[in-house]
Amino acid sequence: MTDSENLLTRLDYSAADFWQRLDHLLAWDESEDAAIHTRVREIIARVRSEGDAALLDYTRQFDRFEAKNAAELELPKEALRAAWEGLPREQADALEKAAERIRAYAEHQKMSSWSYTEADGTLLGQQVTPLDRAGVYVPGGKAAYPSSVLMNVIPAKVAGVPEIVMVVPTPGGELNELVLAAAYLAGVDRAFRIGGAQAVAALAYGTESVPKVDKVVGPGNIYVATAKQLVFGQVGIDMIAGPSEILVISDGVTDPDWIAMDLFSQAEHDEDAQAILVTDNPEHLTAVHASIARLLPGMERREVIATSLRRRGALIQVASLADAAKVANRIAPEHLELSVAEPKALLSQIRNAGAVFMGSYTAEALGDYCAGPNHVLPTSGTARFSSPLGVYDFQKRSSLIFCSREGADQLARTSSILARGEGLTAHARSAEYRIRD
Template identity: 75%
Template sequence: MVNITIKRLDSGSSGFDHALDDLLAWDETSDREIHERVTAILARVRRDGDSALIDTTREFDRCDVASAAELEIPRSQLQAAWEGLSPDGAEALETAAARIRAYAERQAMESWEYREPDGTVLGQQITPLDRVGVYVPGGKAAYPSSVLMNVVPAKVAGVPEIIMVVPTPGGETNPWVLAAAYLAGVDRVFRIGGAQAVGALAYGTETVPRVDKIVGPGNIYVATAKQLVFGQVGIDMIAGPSEILIISDGLTDPDWIAMDLFSQAEHDENAQAILITPDAAHRDAVEASIRRLLPDMERSAVIAASLSSRAALILVRDLDEAAAVANRVAPEHLELSVADPRSLVRKIRNAGAIFMGRYTAEALGDYCAGPNHVLPTGGTARFSSPLGVYDFQKRSSLIFCSADGAAALGRTASRLARGEGLTAHARSAEYRIPKDE
């Protein structure tokens, strides 16, 4: 028997707002001790390069490497992992990769420009990043899907070199992860993880090349390290624990809802699973399904810990209020398990990915639907978006002035510059204005 206690909230109660704030409170990266340890590891990698990577890999991953050359996993090993997959496994990876690529190809930005009557040309030039680092978790679980979701959009964007890092605890590699790296076209793979891997990608070592941007999820040490190296390199986001919020109108099979909640709760003990419904009887039925189905889950202990600490079953007045609460939560994954999801989705402003209708399980988005599963967490969907091709492209403004255009713009720039007291700016613009004007 698995013991769980799931919070029940009612939007009509006087203490609802405070209770919801408490439920959503989460800032794992504020741990001072972890911050200090990560800072020390990053400084060590920046100072000592490869030797620091060798030492930390031995210490934290229990992986005995004798030289920096052994940190790199040869491409022949990636190919062997791919060729060693079962036909069904290879087909699943190929299908997922093709769907992710098809979706990503619709995101790619293109350069553009326009010409003004006096001949001035303005525009925007799109170029890919030169080198990207992809962090792939390798601790509690292995995620080949994460390889595809991070690498395929970068390839579509035209990034010429992709470096992957993945921890190999005890020296063990996961063949699915290596096979996915081979399929997606990763250029180099290193068996390093944790804050030391982030440091290596951010600063570069004798063996690991420095990258322009680091993407991919990781544990608290990885998240903290990404936060600290931001500015030295770009990052995708600071990923927190996985989240799912389900709005149900009460007509979806409660077993489906329970299993969808489990699908994110099984990631780790800090994952968050929330149900919002206007149907009190449905809420009771879902909780009954949770208690009946949980003992048979392989990761029942993890799910139980997650549900007991961070889950909630929320009763609201109607679906309009459900949408309002969902916007306040701004979840990573939002399921609209209702009869008319297209009407309800128009009321959603804050969500990483929205799964519409009773048949659209969030798990499909994790693997093969097509849209990226690297999503904003911890309420950051209020101001950020899923990982996409645009994260691997840069925008440069293009400005070409004709003689007439330089004269016209120069007069405006001169007035504004002198108003700001910046005389050199003004005179620079004025030099392009004909003397007889």
């Protein structure tokens, strides 16, 4: 096991090189892997040209599942229902409770159409409509997450998307019953046992069997992420997600063991995940470090956690919670825990975070499963300009303009002047036809 003394980087906010060292710690190498991009481009091109035949070949090659024909790639609705009905009562109850909370939260996010009418009768407004069809990518095999099914499908359903298509790889032909049950509960309309870049390509361009969608959402490996990046523009995507992150700001009121386990909860995702503690209490920092060293050997995924903490984890000492907020805003973390006595007061200083967990009792893990807000969050500092996945991601906004005769006269005069100033005379003349004599 790694020497606990060298397990995490220690940073001091008062050091002259603090920001430089912090930026180095945060740096995530997103440089393009030319070989992966080339391979993914080839897969996309082949799916576009060969359709189902390419899907069958790639599924055989990558997932070791031999389907006789394209029809066997689709999971019938009966299979989803059977998985749901066959769940142990405890798991079914947990899924139902999580789904209810996610749906209740999503209902608050729905945007509505609006308009207003000016004095001359001109109407201006916005019409909100759902996407026609959404595609949800769900990891399969070891990384099978029924919670991600709920988080991606339910907001789309609340938005009013008429058809939701799920793709999920089934390595070796193995189906994850909990994932299928979650799909049934959330309301997936069609499901296909395909994965990887080929599944993203099928959703983006359509095949003889897989319908083309308007937007692709959901997590996946580097091939899935690269494929989403390459098909963007043909379809919408949710985001290009990096490794999971957690930043905990603590003033020492929370049990050090709780803080250590909260850091572990993200570090256990993979070796590139990032877990950081910021505190203005030096004794608390020492106590959390001791808890990490004591608890780590008993963790099932201790090697992954240890590697994550060693590579990208940190314990940061600041002089005040105001300084901690500055650090948080610079990091713009995916998950931010305000494990302090007065979280609401500190929240007013936070500008950049995917999700904020307030108070000692609010573990980030609760948000991953059933608190209600979505767990699909911006990573790698993109919380500076991005937001969590939500109902609004599955709705479109169309501007509405209706001109009365009087309103058109006034707008046309203004438009004519501006259009001629830009040298666009057809624009100007089009507007001028509407000017009253």
